[in-house]
Amino acid sequence: MFSVTVRDHMMIAHSFHGEVFGPAQRLHGATYVVDATFRRPTLDEDNIVVDIGRAAEELRVVLSELTYRNLDDEPGFKGVNTSTEALAQVVADRLADRVRAGALGEGGRELAGLVVTLHESHIAWATYERSL
Amino acid sequence: MFSVTVRDHMMIAHSFHGEVFGPAQRLHGATYVVDATFRRPTLDEDNIVVDIGRAAEELRVVLSELTYRNLDDEPGFKGVNTSTEALAQVVADRLADRVRAGALGEGGRELAGLVVTLHESHIAWATYERSL
Amino acid sequence: MFSVTVRDHMMIAHSFHGEVFGPAQRLHGATYVVDATFRRPTLDEDNIVVDIGRAAEELRVVLSELTYRNLDDEPGFKGVNTSTEALAQVVADRLADRVRAGALGEGGRELAGLVVTLHESHIAWATYERSL
Amino acid sequence: MFSVTVRDHMMIAHSFHGEVFGPAQRLHGATYVVDATFRRPTLDEDNIVVDIGRAAEELRVVLSELTYRNLDDEPGFKGVNTSTEALAQVVADRLADRVRAGALGEGGRELAGLVVTLHESHIAWATYERSL
Amino acid sequence: MFSVTVRDHMMIAHSFHGEVFGPAQRLHGATYVVDATFRRPTLDEDNIVVDIGRAAEELRVVLSELTYRNLDDEPGFKGVNTSTEALAQVVADRLADRVRAGALGEGGRELAGLVVTLHESHIAWATYERSL
Amino acid sequence: MFSVTVRDHMMIAHSFHGEVFGPAQRLHGATYVVDATFRRPTLDEDNIVVDIGRAAEELRVVLSELTYRNLDDEPGFKGVNTSTEALAQVVADRLADRVRAGALGEGGRELAGLVVTLHESHIAWATYERSL
Secondary structure, three states: OEEEEEEEEEEEEEOOOOHHHHHHHOOEEEEEEEEEEEEEOOOOOOOOOOOHHHHHHHHHHHHHOOOOEEHHHOHHHOOOOOOHHHHHHHHHHHHHHHHHOOOOHHHHOOOOEEEEEEEEEOOEEEEEEEEO | OEEEEEEEEEEEEEOOOOHHHHHHHOOEEEEEEEEEEEEEOOOOOOOOOOOHHHHHHHHHHHHHOOOOEEHHHOHHHOOOOOOHHHHHHHHHHHHHHHHHOOOOHHHHOOOOEEEEEEEEEOOEEEEEEEEO | OEEEEEEEEEEEEEOOOOHHHHHHHOOEEEEEEEEEEEEEOOOOOOOOOOOHHHHHHHHHHHHHOOOOEEHHHOHHHOOOOOOHHHHHHHHHHHHHHHHHOOOOHHHHOOOOEEEEEEEEEOOEEEEEEEEO | OEEEEEEEEEEEEEOOOOHHHHHHHOOEEEEEEEEEEEEEOOOOOOOOOOOHHHHHHHHHHHHHOOOOEEHHHOHHHOOOOOOHHHHHHHHHHHHHHHHHOOOOHHHHOOOOEEEEEEEEEOOEEEEEEEEO | OEEEEEEEEEEEEEOOOOHHHHHHHOOEEEEEEEEEEEEEOOOOOOOOOOOHHHHHHHHHHHHHOOOOEEHHHOHHHOOOOOOHHHHHHHHHHHHHHHHHOOOOHHHHOOOOEEEEEEEEEOOEEEEEEEEO | OEEEEEEEEEEEEEOOOOHHHHHHHOOEEEEEEEEEEEEEOOOOOOOOOOOHHHHHHHHHHHHHOOOOEEHHHOHHHOOOOOOHHHHHHHHHHHHHHHHHOOOOHHHHOOOOEEEEEEEEEOOEEEEEEEEO
């Protein structure tokens, strides 16, 4: 199995609901350094999994809809705890939608899966992986 | 599949038995930067895999029983080569025991697996993964 | 010259005033990974610059007054752009106050200077350095 | 499952064929920081997956045949796009050949798989994994 | 003293002249992860050293004139050993030219100095610092 | 001012004397990831500060006299607290002796200074800098 990973980041504000979150129930924020991994069992005719430039551009587009925002105010996240792991799924699912819509070309349709990791600090990160 | 990872470290002395270890047969030491990954197929009602604060605290407790010690003098490691990979299993198994005992709450019992990585330097690390 | 550095982090929300900031004028957030460096021309009688454990604890205390907050709502930051470089100075000055008040013991009074770096992402960070 | 990973690097020149590569069609170069992971379901009699020193030496030998070269001039890569993911496979396959030839000793024959990751920058890397 | 640092990268081919370089006399290549630090004794009216977005853009422009090239073929480097430290100076001097030409606005003219670090691998890097 | 930095590591056991050290008074250990920086105001005739390969070799030699040892048993450290900052000075001074003895060639005698950083974990490091 082959994979290619590209890294970017987003900077958001949010708060959490539930006693388990302690002080993170207050409005605060995070930089998420985001790694998106594209998996494919074989290489394409150019000998690549996916063009790294295009993959990076797709990740940038997905993150641009989230970054520099207060997620508590986003209609799509009303009443939702936007935990690191939940946001990893949001990023992965949006990337999957774009791949299926052809954003990575025909070759993108050969991808087997996606893995998205969000690093919230130097000591904590979360991952969501899914098939395509 | 979702996962959450927390990072901590321990600083131990030890020596190895066996010619394969060369100069590492002498008493020496290591800082192990330890990553503990908790895996779960779905998120809980708070939209998380596990509370990152509690996960970090459990890892801290497990490492506190190992750090600042000469492992050659620990009864549990008599005659055992405490290699990086062997210690990864020790940390993972002790975390698993705590999870099963309820240290991460009822939700912790939904965890599917654990992965523990010990970084012994910037150029070498070892991992042990197990189900729960 | 000797120095010792300890690393910790904080997670805050804020917004900026001024066209130069573009989308960062919206309420958003950041994880700041914070490195605090303590400088001293000679070592003390224990052969150290400062006890790493105590230095880490002082940094933790300073960051605990900032983390998990919306800085726009903090009285001390009313009308202030809490840029990465400005926050580096805030952390350094508060650490300096604590050192002068004796939080690092008598030896802390021998420190020559402080350097504080805040990493806002994997591709941007800011530093403030000052004497003591 | 256990694994041990060692890190090394190589510095090569190459160019790519195909419009998808844009400016990377020109002769350019890369430092690849290479992580080679050796996987094994159980530890050997020395309580290790593989001797880290020997694993590092085998990786060094494989990389020494690639580093400080223009890959466009290497007979084995004539007409081949030496993308990061393709080179990950080259390194993994050459390591696999050496392991099967006994370079890691008899214990090396118990290895279940290899994973090789090539980091081409701080924001992009590629991986190839295979069984042994 | 305040500073702001931004990180980007370039990927080039080159060769060196001189026996000291050993195998690096052959045509090979490197990814340089480049950190550009802008220093200023006080903050401007927006409470910043320099806008991080503009600083990143200026660094990108400077690197775009070097990346994806064989430096041996560039007229400006004829007969010059483009070592990591020499390239750090090239990047710093070109950034300095742009700052003095006003690329960072009037505030950019208040900058006191620049530091440029080029990382050629995980185990080697070089720095050039200069005043402005 | 130019500088070149090379990274290596050592793995040692030791214990500390003094209540300030708490549990670190017990025999324990550390991996020190060591960065050695060589500073020079101008480049030599090969357009370098120092050959990176030779610098790395000199660092390796200095660390080989410390690694895989219990520093408590080394005659040179009898009764000495081998703190991270104190060891940074030991490494820097031994490198300086070698440079002055000509280990880096005649050009090495043009070096202006050395900076040595020892990383004891992902959250703590210490530095010693000196002139040459």
